[in-house]
Amino acid sequence: MTRVLPYPLLAASLLAMWLLLNGFTPGHLLLGAVIALVASHMMSALQPSKPRLRRWTRIAHLMGIVFVDILRSNIAVARIVLGGRNPQVVSGFVAIPLEMRDPTGLAFLACIITSTPGTAWVEYRSADDLLLIHVLDVVSEESWSDLIKNRYEALLMEIFE
């Protein structure tokens, strides 16, 4: 299995991308499968690290949570932009000690934090396991680090570590 398909996830996403771009026909399924196989074999020359997915089922849960949060913070940020220079809106930096070390999990966390309007990933030091984010509307620092740690990091650690 590993010799034929060194990177099954990569091959599957390449095939999915090919079918999305060209339409689903048996011919394209075959051609896409061949291209995905060859490409994932070429990729193995670069020896990328292989993400381990431990719990598939939690991914849907995580995506649901993130979807709702992005919707909510879109509304919140739109309100702040429309409100102009509101003195009640205090932005600032928040540091969060992370327990997650897995690079794929961290990459996902970066995508989540960046895609949520109102929070921006600023700095991460792997030596201290500390993440620095900037928050547009800090109500309390505690609730922000609680949110990142309990809502996202715990789930990501379940999936990837």
Next chain:
Amino acid sequence: MSHAADLPLWAALLVALLLVLGSGLTLLGAIGLVRLDSFYKRVHSPTLGTTWGTGGILLGSMLFFSMIEGRPVLHELLIAVFVTVTTPVTLMLLARAALYRDRMEKNPEVPTFVAVAERSSEVVVKGTKNGEPEKS
């Protein structure tokens, strides 16, 4: 493309609504880019355009072309995936550059890494890593 008039009314309304929502949010993001008063605040506002701004327009496009062509047209999903995956890269480049500049200029608004960490560690529930050096 020329059959746009054949679109049923409910689909036309929904497509229009999604397009207005998406472009409206993108416009709001652009306005925020002008109105907010510091670099780190301004960095938040284009995110409106990269999330529901893009999302609304893409959903509208998916619905419109699926109805017109009579088959599911889903390749817009790829745009959404690539926008989401690449935004952090540019954001981190910009934020790191700004942080570096502000620290070199000793801008008081931008605390050093250690200062933020110390201030937050009072609030954050203390984990194993605070205080004692971790063995790895």
